Amino acid sequence: MALSFNSKAIIGSLLALTAGKASYSLIQMKRDCKRINENQEKHGGKLVANTFKAHGITHVFTLTGGHISPILVECERSGIKVIDTRHEVTAVYAADAMARLTGNCGIALVTSGPGLTNTITAVENAHLAESPLLLISGSAPIVQHDRGALQDIDHAGLMKTVCKYSKKVLAVRDIVPEVKKAIQIALSGVPGPVFLEIPYDVLYSYEHVKQALVPSGTKVSFPMGNISLWKRDYQLYNIFHNAWTNKYNYDDFNDSYYAPLQPDVPKYCKCQFKKAENLIANAKKPVLILGSQVMLPPIHAKELRKAVLRLNMPTFMSGMARGLLSDKNSEQTNKNIQFRFVRKQALKEADLIILAGLPVDFRIGFGRGFNPKAKIIAVNRSVEALNMNTDIYWKPTLKIHSDCGSFLYDLSKSEKVNSMKFPIEFNTKLRQLELEEKNKLSKKVTEAENIESYGKVNPLVFLSKLNERIEQTRLREDKDVIVVVDGGDFIGTAAKFIWPTKPLHWLDPGLFGTLGVGGGFALAAKLVSIEQKKNTDVWLLYGDGTAGYSIAEVDTFVRHKCPINICIGNDSCWTQVCRQQKPLFDGSDVACPLEDRHYEVVGAGYGGKGLLIGSCKAEEGEEPDKKNEETNFTQYVIDQKISEFFELRRAYPGRPTIMNVMIDGGSIEKFRKTSKYI
Ligand SMILES: Cc1ncc(C[n+]2csc(CCOP(=O)(O)OP(=O)(O)O)c2C)c(N)n1
Numbered sequence: 001m002a003l004s005f006n007s008k009a010i011i012g013s014l015l016a017l018t019a020g021k022a023s024y025s026l027i028q029m030k031r032d033c034k035r036i037n038e039n040q041e042k043h044g045g046k047l048v049a050n051t052f053k054a055h056g057i058t059h060v061f062t063l064t065g066g067h068i069s070p071i072l073v074e075c076e077r078s079g080i081k082v083i084d085t086r087h088e089v090t091a092v093y094a095a096d097a098m099a100r101l102t103g104n105c106g107i108a109l110v111t112s113g114p115g116l117t118n119t120i121t122a123v124e125n126a127h128l129a130e131s132p133l134l135l136i137s138g139s140a141p142i143v144q145h146d147r148g149a150l151q152d153i154d155h156a157g158l159m160k161t162v163c164k165y166s167k168k169v170l171a172v173r174d175i176v177p178e179v180k181k182a183i184q185i186a187l188s189g190v191p192g193p194v195f196l197e198i199p200y201d202v203l204y205s206y207e208h209v210k211q212a213l214v215p216s217g218t219k220v221s222f223p224m225g226n227i228s229l230w231k232r233d234y235q236l237y238n239i240f241h242n243a244w245t246n247k248y249n250y251d252d253f254n255d256s257y258y259a260p261l262q263p264d265v266p267k268y269c270k271c272q273f274k275k276a277e278n279l280i281a282n283a284k285k286p287v288l289i290l291g292s293q294v295m296l297p298p299i300h301a302k303e304l305r306k307a308v309l310r311l312n313m314p315t316f317m318s319g320m321a322r323g324l325l326s327d328k329n330s331e332q333t334n335k336n337i338q339f340r341f342v343r344k345q346a347l348k349e350a351d352l353i354i355l356a357g358l359p360v361d362f363r364i365g366f367g368r369g370f371n372p373k374a375k376i377i378a379v380n381r382s383v384e385a386l387n388m389n390t391d392i393y394w395k396p397t398l399k400i401h402s403d404c405g406s407f408l409y410d411l412s413k414s415e416k417v418n419s420m421k422f423p424i425e426f427n428t429k430l431r432q433l434e435l436e437e438k439n440k441l442s443k444k445v446t447e448a449e450n451i452e453s454y455g456k457v458n459p460l461v462f463l464s465k466l467n468e469r470i471e472q473t474r475l476r477e478d479k480d481v482i483v484v485v486d487g488g489d490f491i492g493t494a495a496k497f498i499w500p501t502k503p504l505h506w507l508d509p510g511l512f513g514t515l516g517v518g519g520g521f522a523l524a525a526k527l528v529s530i531e532q533k534k535n536t537d538v539w540l541l542y543g544d545g546t547a548g549y550s551i552a553e554v555d556t557f558v559r560h561k562c563p564i565n566i567c568i569g570n571d572s573c574w575t576q577v578c579r580q581q582k583p584l585f586d587g588s589d590v591a592c593p594l595e596d597r598h599y600e601v602v603g604a605g606y607g608g609k610g611l612l613i614g615s616c617k618a619e620e621g622e623e624p625d626k627k628n629e630e631t632n633f634t635q636y637v638i639d640q641k642i643s644e645f646f647e648l649r650r651a652y653p654g655r656p657t658i659m660n661v662m663i664d665g666g667s668i669e670k671f672r673k674t675s676k677y678i
């Protein structure tokens with residue numbers, strides 16, 4: 001078929017264009033090649049460390065692997081503390097807790113492949129807890145991707161579903177902009193985890209990469225082998241070109257090139273603020289519920305506390321906000337607006353509910369218990385949270401997309417709100433109910449004190465005594481106490497007795513209900529207190545089943561000089577599940593029973609100091625304890641044992657101390673019939 005003149009001209013132009021493009025690429029490549037100093041020792045690890053330093057990062061958490069060595073080495077050289085754990089998941093839990101406690105982005109660094117896949121649970125935990133962290137993994141060299149390299153998976157693709165941002169860094173020149181952008185995203189809006197994959201040939205020096213990946217004198221078949229070598233060289237040039245320019249100082253982290261980008265924080269609009277003022281002005285029975293989000297910067301906890309006191313309405317705190325209104329000496333000094341036990345009753349009767357930073361999820365009964373006639377102001381950084389379960393059980397009168405701390409702070413400064421005097425009756429009624437709940441708890445403890453308990457420790461008596469001792473020590477030694485909780489029933493019971501004395505002093509997994517957070521959370525809590533030169537006791541409370549996830553981290557506590565107090569409520573069972581399963585399934589406890597185990601010995605094996613409280617029948621054929629005076633764990637014996645623990649702690653001030661408390665599971669059953677988390 002003959003081509004017309006026009007078609008020939010088009011084809012000719014296309015060919016000319018293609019040839020032009022190809023020769024342009026060749027010229028560019030030649031120019032790029034010239035820009036790369038082949039003996040270059042500079043590497044991406046230093047760029048990452050510089051950026052961390054510029055962002056005020058003091059600690060990074062890791063479990064090592066060759067793929068990430070350059071970052072770890074440079075972090076250490078620049079004075080960032082490199083904390084290596086015994087499982088990658090712990091490194092991420094620690095980064096999560098670091099973020100919650102400091103307001104800055106937490107950092108975890110793991111190796112490629114299994115190093116990364118081991119972190120998934122902790123990343124999702126941080127996602128649901130709205131905790132900002134940057135996870136970086138190494139990966140195989142780009143030039144070997146999809147060619148059967150070690151641990152070569154699609155890291156960035158894998159992390160997309162659990163992270164706010166997930167990216168593979170393809171060139172050295174992109175490292176700093178990508179790390180800065182990732183941290184900014186982690187801290188913006190609803191905070192959360194972000195991920196960067198930095199391949200081996202982007203992280204190591206050109207000199208090293210060239211040696212490792214393009215050994216000189218390699219014999220290849222003609223012509224395909226030559227083409228593939230040529231392509232590999234070109235990929236390397238692409239990775240390294242423009243890496244080190246005069247535009248910034250490679251050696252100085254103070255260079256503005258590394259400086260942080262400002263996170264975006266949503267802020268309410270004026271008209272919504274006015275509407276909120278009016279709703280408050282018309283309320284007689286307002287209730288304020290604070291969730292973890294209120295603790296996020298920019299409003300500092302101290303300012304927020306003052307703001308909430310100014311608002312002067314019955315207030316309930318959950319998550320990281322627990323302890324916001326606690327006082328050093330007494331709860332009574334807070335103008336009596338802090339409540340703990342009567343949220344249900346308060347929500348049922350309130351005529352105005354302010355939900356600040358708390359999604360209406362299972363933790364607040366999906367909104368089922370809200371007074372249907374109540375006006376509701378919901379403030380949240382997440383639009384999704386503002387709409388969660390609406391029109392099913394609850395309907396917000398006013399949805400405010402905003403940082404919660406700023407909103408509450410400004411509200412407390414509003415003249416209209418400040419001049420409000422809410423009728424005292426509602427508060428008085430709640431106070432009365434609260435007192436009744438407290439009395440019920442004390443009565444249960446008194447009853448428990450009179451139950452004989454042979455070989456086993458009554459958890460109610462134990463926890464009330466432990467709480468007293470923690471409190472006495474705190475006041476006597478003028479210290480702070482951070483409590484980390486990780487477990488089921490024992491932890492649910494502990495939460496009734498132990499209440500943090502400051503905000504951010506109670507760490508639990510959050511919405512994901514994840515067992516296993518304990519080791520990482522406690523590690524970060526202690527490190528933050530050391531960094532801030534605070535005299536803080538960190539208590540890690542475990543169930544016996546749950547202790548198994550992270551007890552190996554006692555080794556990490558020892559190596560990094562973190563004397564953490566560990567208490568394991570050992571009922572030789574995954575009790576929280578068992579208690580629901582048995583009655584529902586004709587008495588089947590399948591997969592629930594555990595056995596008596598010497599966790600205090602396990603902890604000691606990892607370098608801690610251990611104490612057993614109660615009797616542990618870990619050896620085969622050991623008989624249960626005889627019922628006599630010696631085996632009866634009265635409150636006095638429990639008290640004495642707790643004293644022993646405190647003495648042990650004093651004797652070994654630098655070591656973690658583990659008490660394995662053989663609790664009587666049956667008495668928990670009497671105490672709590674239903675389970676919240678399963
Ligand atoms: C990672 C994970 N696995 C399983 C569960 C389900 N689960 C919730 S509570 C619980 C039992 C906890 O047992 P233990 O730590 O011994 O505490 P106890 O209830 O006996 O006090 C289990 C298995 C979970 N929440 N998270």
Ligand SMILES: [Mg+2]
Nearest residue numbers: 544545573575
């Ligand atoms: Mg248990």
